[in-house]
Amino acid sequence: MKKERKILIGLIAVVLLASALSIPAVLSHNSKNNQSVFSFNFDCAPTLTKERIKENWIHAYEINPSNSENLVQLGTDIQVSPNPENDAHPSIALDGDGNPFIVYDHETEDLYADLFFQRSFDRGATWPEDQIFFISSDEISPIKPTFDITSDGTRGLGAFQNDLPDTTLYFIDAVDLDDISTWLIYSFTLDTEYLGGSAIGVYESELGVLARISDVTGSDGNTYLEHCVVMWAPLDSETWSGVFWTYEAPMSKPDVATGGDRMYAACEVNDVDSTWILTMYAPHDTIDYTGWSGSRIVRGTSNLTNPQLAISGTNRYCVVENDINGNKDILCYRQTGSMWRRYTVAETPDDEMYPAITADGDTVTVTFVKNGNLYMSKSEDKGSTWDDPIQINDEDGTVIGDHRTADINGPYMAWTDNRNDNNDIYFDIGTAPLVGVSDVSGGFGVKATIENTGTADATDVDWNINVDAPLLLIGGEANGTLSSLPVGVSETVKTGFLFGLGQATITITADDAGATKNGFLLGPLIFGIE
Numbered sequence: 001m002k003k004e005r006k007i008l009i010g011l012i013a014v015v016l017l018a019s020a021l022s023i024p025a026v027l028s029h030n031s032k033n034n035q036s037v038f039s040f041n042f043d044c045a046p047t048l049t050k051e052r053i054k055e056n057w058i059h060a061y062e063i064n065p066s067n068s069e070n071l072v073q074l075g076t077d078i079q080v081s082p083n084p085e086n087d088a089h090p091s092i093a094l095d096g097d098g099n100p101f102i103v104y105d106h107e108t109e110d111l112y113a114d115l116f117f118q119r120s121f122d123r124g125a126t127w128p129e130d131q132i133f134f135i136s137s138d139e140i141s142p143i144k145p146t147f148d149i150t151s152d153g154t155r156g157l158g159a160f161q162n163d164l165p166d167t168t169l170y171f172i173d174a175v176d177l178d179d180i181s182t183w184l185i186y187s188f189t190l191d192t193e194y195l196g197g198s199a200i201g202v203y204e205s206e207l208g209v210l211a212r213i214s215d216v217t218g219s220d221g222n223t224y225l226e227h228c229v230v231m232w233a234p235l236d237s238e239t240w241s242g243v244f245w246t247y248e249a250p251m252s253k254p255d256v257a258t259g260g261d262r263m264y265a266a267c268e269v270n271d272v273d274s275t276w277i278l279t280m281y282a283p284h285d286t287i288d289y290t291g292w293s294g295s296r297i298v299r300g301t302s303n304l305t306n307p308q309l310a311i312s313g314t315n316r317y318c319v320v321e322n323d324i325n326g327n328k329d330i331l332c333y334r335q336t337g338s339m340w341r342r343y344t345v346a347e348t349p350d351d352e353m354y355p356a357i358t359a360d361g362d363t364v365t366v367t368f369v370k371n372g373n374l375y376m377s378k379s380e381d382k383g384s385t386w387d388d389p390i391q392i393n394d395e396d397g398t399v400i401g402d403h404r405t406a407d408i409n410g411p412y413m414a415w416t417d418n419r420n421d422n423n424d425i426y427f428d429i430g431t432a433p434l435v436g437v438s439d440v441s442g443g444f445g446v447k448a449t450i451e452n453t454g455t456a457d458a459t460d461v462d463w464n465i466n467v468d469a470p471l472l473l474i475g476g477e478a479n480g481t482l483s484s485l486p487v488g489v490s491e492t493v494k495t496g497f498l499f500g501l502g503q504a505t506i507t508i509t510a511d512d513a514g515a516t517k518n519g520f521l522l523g524p525l526i527f528g529i530e
Helices: 002-022
Strands: 034-036 042-049 058-060 077-079 087-094 100-107 113-119 132-135 142-149 156-162 168-174 183-189 195-203 207-217 223-234 239-245 251-259 262-270 275-283 293-297 304-312 315-322 329-336 339-346 353-360 363-370 373-379 406-409 412-417 424-429 435-441 447-452 458-468 471-474 477-485 490-494 499-510 513-523 525-527
Touching: 042 183, 042 207, 042 223, 087 406, 087 412, 087 424, 100 142, 100 156, 100 412, 100 424, 113 142, 142 251, 156 195, 156 207, 168 195, 168 207, 195 262, 207 239, 207 251, 207 262, 223 251, 223 262, 223 275, 239 275, 251 304, 262 304, 262 315, 275 304, 275 315, 315 353, 329 363, 339 363, 339 373, 363 406, 373 412, 435 499, 435 513, 447 458, 447 477, 447 499, 458 490, 477 490
Parallel strands: 087 142, 142 195, 195 251, 304 353, 353 406
Antiparallel strands: 034 339, 042 239, 058 132, 077 424, 087 100, 100 113, 113 132, 142 156, 156 168, 168 183, 195 207, 207 223, 223 239, 251 262, 262 275, 275 293, 304 315, 315 329, 329 339, 353 363, 363 373, 406 412, 412 424, 435 447, 447 490, 458 477, 458 499, 471 499, 499 513, 513 525
């Protein structure tokens, strides 16, 4: 009898295990704040070939010295945009010297939109008008741009949503950020009846990642409506691969981030009972769609909206709005390994909305809009605890509430402001580290200077130096971690002994910053670095 009972129990266990394996994987909660990933059915999107726009859509701004609005500055808020018409939706990137580069949409007199580009060369103190460029064409009305710059600070990619009824997808390739004559505009022809928003990012200095919302036809021949399609390719590639998740629900508001060894995208999924966040990610060297994974971020039946991503090393962050309390609050999710963990950034009876996020080392900074003001909150322990929010704009109640109304990158913040009775782009500097590679030199090995030009101390700065040469017998890579890098301080790191021969490519990274140089390796010496 005992033997028969053991056999019966064993059979029951096998049946239960088989049943469990046949059930579609679902999101599990390991604690009230932890969420784990689950299986996704990814499909390849059609490979697209970029087509260069041959017409000249890029123009230099005509300086108007009589425009007094060019000089407006109230308190610490600096007005960036010089236009009497409405400007909105700033996106901030950082050039090779750690200076802010802002892209925003500009409403024209006929109520269409152009795309404006502005640079500062003194950490945002001034914004010279002879460094203003814009894209204008009857074929596009670009809004809600995103822009990212390579880790060596020399090249940029931009994307935008076209506010005209056209399903052509465009992106901007500023091949040499300092030379507007090298800037190119490309298009992708999509076989779709719907094209929504888009977002773009750059992985180090080698890869472009673009997420779009559009209809897409899968390998099964079915058309999936309003889905988030992620495209990626080497910067100079003519063709871009694509991937999407086949879940049947409309998606919106894509965002992209890169860092560590990964490329990431996120979007809203407007499901039947709630809105939640889909994240998709892959190693940067992924060849096809089979290398992609996914996860979703949910909180019961409440709505999570307006996702924004940031990556620093192995920590990936997604900041969102949440309405579980009957109003809008700001949550930050951190993914380490396969787990998402939830932290509260701001939770008051008022609505906190339209978040933006930046991360560097252990420091994470979030901005959001509340009662017509822009607030900033900072965490110095990877999002586990958050400082009390502080108001950024000096003039009360002037910040416009809208998706992508504000952006933050490093210590720099920009937002849409109506204090002048029209919408302008304003700028301010918060407290955050800004790590960069300021100098690379040779001799016996390679030395690199890593500096913090931000407004807060940096901690746990991961660095790496890689030397690649045709003949390399000894050495080639060195790495480490700077436990602390205070404001205004620089540290020198080096490879140690090298021995080889030939033209060498030197790649240095420090957190999310980097530089790529060329030199010549002759035995233990490396020289001619440029």
